[in-house]
Amino acid sequence: MKLCKVEGSVVGSVHHSAFDGRKLLIVSPIDETGATQGASFLAVDTVQAGSGDTVLVNAEGNGTRQILKMGPNLPIRSLIVGIVDAVHRHG
Numbered sequence: 001m002k003l004c005k006v007e008g009s010v011v012g013s014v015h016h017s018a019f020d021g022r023k024l025l026i027v028s029p030i031d032e033t034g035a036t037q038g039a040s041f042l043a044v045d046t047v048q049a050g051s052g053d054t055v056l057v058n059a060e061g062n063g064t065r066q067i068l069k070m071g072p073n074l075p076i077r078s079l080i081v082g083i084v085d086a087v088h089r090h091g
Helices: 061-068
Strands: 002-010 023-029 041-045 054-058 079-083
Touching: 061 079
Parallel strands: 041 079
Antiparallel strands: 002 023, 002 054, 023 041, 054 079
């Protein structure tokens, strides 16, 4: 799981059928302070996230296949699974 910030969306007229009806967002990994921690990547939205939202992203293909209940040839690796309201760090 990665903590990320939604940077924007992607629209494509031609895509794999696994993306039918799914919103594709650009996300950037962040740390608990909100500082960027790596290169941005694409993730499929399952929680109606929007630009500027802090989200939790499952960035592992097998977990994504299990969540979406799709076969082993699913071309989706990263899946937004939650919108983060706040981050609190102890210690």
